[in-house]
Amino acid sequence: MTRDVIVACDFDSAHTLTTFLDLFEDDKPFVKIGMEMFYAGGPQIVREVKNRGHKIFLDLKLHDIPQTVRKTMRVLSQLDVDMTNLHCAGGSTMMKAAIEGLTRSDGTRPLLIGVTQLTSTSQEMLEDELLISQPMPDVVASYAANAQHSGLDGVVCSPLEAQPVHEKLGKSFLTVTPGIRFVDSAADDQRRITTPHQAYELGADMIVVGRPITQATDPVAAYTRCVKEFTR
Numbered sequence: 001m002t003r004d005v006i007v008a009c010d011f012d013s014a015h016t017l018t019t020f021l022d023l024f025e026d027d028k029p030f031v032k033i034g035m036e037m038f039y040a041g042g043p044q045i046v047r048e049v050k051n052r053g054h055k056i057f058l059d060l061k062l063h064d065i066p067q068t069v070r071k072t073m074r075v076l077s078q079l080d081v082d083m084t085n086l087h088c089a090g091g092s093t094m095m096k097a098a099i100e101g102l103t104r105s106d107g108t109r110p111l112l113i114g115v116t117q118l119t120s121t122s123q124e125m126l127e128d129e130l131l132i133s134q135p136m137p138d139v140v141a142s143y144a145a146n147a148q149h150s151g152l153d154g155v156v157c158s159p160l161e162a163q164p165v166h167e168k169l170g171k172s173f174l175t176v177t178p179g180i181r182f183v184d185s186a187a188d189d190q191r192r193i194t195t196p197h198q199a200y201e202l203g204a205d206m207i208v209v210g211r212p213i214t215q216a217t218d219p220v221a222a223y224t225r226c227v228k229e230f231t232r
């Protein structure tokens with residue numbers, strides 16, 4: 001598995017996304033299409049980005065009853081994306097149903113990863129609002145173990161949790177990590193953050209980077225900096 005930098009393209013129109021992608025002439029970044037972009041541009045924008053030669057992580061974070069997730073994943077499996085996801089909080093029956101739905105008749109399927117805890121969730125919020133009293137690393141490790149037992153390929157977690165997840169569940173279990181900031185960029189609403197290089201040192205397999213690239217004065221330079229810091 002190569003170490004990829006995935007650009008979170010959180011835009012509200014297909015035109016803004018394609019204008020952004022036009023900036024990248026040589027190196028076609030791995031693109032994350034999340035809820036905002038998917039609800040604005042629909043399956044058509046996914047096909048368009050794929051036709052332009054980008055790998056796609058379709059980040060819709062499914063979380064519903066098993067039957068709904070199975071049927072929705074069946075629909076998504078027809079879009080030629082490389083990776084998609086769900087919330088591990090939906091439980092193991094839901095995660096197994098997702099794999100069934102996502103698997104095409106020829107046995108192939110996109111990678112499926114699970115969100116453990118959002119990187120915007122702090123320990124305080126975990127305890128006070130979600131009423132989960134265990135330390136964040138234990139909660140993430142437990143959700144990740146459930147995901148692995150259910151057949152998922154990896155988890156979305158903070159880079160700070162990549163190392164313990166790998167130690168517990170093996171190196172081949174993917175860690176996809178948002179919450180990435182350059183030393184000189186704003187944290188925004190993210191809480192458990194690291195730089196691209198720290199994420200590399202912690203063993204993250206893929207980093208998901210949004211605003212530090214999409215809102216940069218020179219997004220291509222910011223992307224190139226990110227790739228250098230993450231892969232050196």
Ligand code: C5P
Nearest residue numbers: 008034117118119156178208209210211
């Ligand atoms: O702009 P920023 O770099 O904060 O973007 C991070 C992206 O990763 C957003 O699209 C967000 O939805 C996503 N994400 C996250 N934390 C998770 C799962 C996904 O920030 N646990």
